[in-house]
Amino acid sequence: MRCPFCAHDDSQVKDSRPTEDASAIRRRRQCSSCGARFTTFERVQLREVVVVKAGDPERREPFARAKLEQSVALACRKRGIEQERIDQLVSGIQRQVETSGDSEVSSQRIGEMVMEGLRQIDSVAYIRFASVYRDFSEARDFEEFASTVRDVGHDG
Template identity: 80%
Template sequence: MRCPFCAHDDSQVKDSRPTEDNTSIRRRRQCDSCGARFTTFERVQLREVVVVKSGAEENEGRREAFDRRKLEQSVALACRKRGVAQERIDQLVSGIQRQLEVSGESEVPSSRIGELVMEGLRQIDSVAYIRFASVYRDFSEAKDFEEFASTVQEAAGKG
């Protein structure tokens, strides 16, 4: 594993243990060259998933490899300052990734991923759900928030 500090190609594993949700292995490593310590995570990848972009005309139909980090960042941004535990975010992202990998599809529309995130966030935190929806559904005016928030409140009242 390449050292993130000095870019040396060799490092030694000093400690390995499963993460709390048992979906990955956390490894503590030490660089053979500079001695710096860093952490890596190893996850099972069942298949390569390609995301088919939608939205802006210049991106429409563009394909790119699924990037777990991008998904983690957008979920974390929606949950920012909401008191949602990092473990819960990791579980949501791992669950979505697993669904995509076992779906049997090698190409997944970005809209499907957005819907899976919305489904998960709705169960975790209503404010994070509305934040994500505001970007995903491209809210442009305050009334867009009001209308969406009222549907969230109605759904909460029925649950």
């Protein structure tokens, strides 16, 4: 594993343990060149899945868990939602995508899965995500959408 500090190609694993939801292995590593310590996560990837973009069906890119995590985290920012709950949502969506049997999934389908998951967790995060996903352009768009949302239980 390449060191993120000095780019040396060799590091030693000092500790390995499963993450809280057991969806990955967390490894603490130490660079054999500069001695820096860093953490890596190893996840099971069941299959390569390509995402077909909604606006341009000719545009395709590999499914990226990090991109999904970033979108969900942004919607949940400052909502007091536990990171474990966000990780469970992202892992569940990734599992659905990888076990669907299809080698391609539309970005629209992924967006719908995120919206469904966020709707169950937090109504504000749900509306935030929807505002980007559905491209709200005016305050009226928020009002109309928010009026259809029933408040859900929020742990925070």
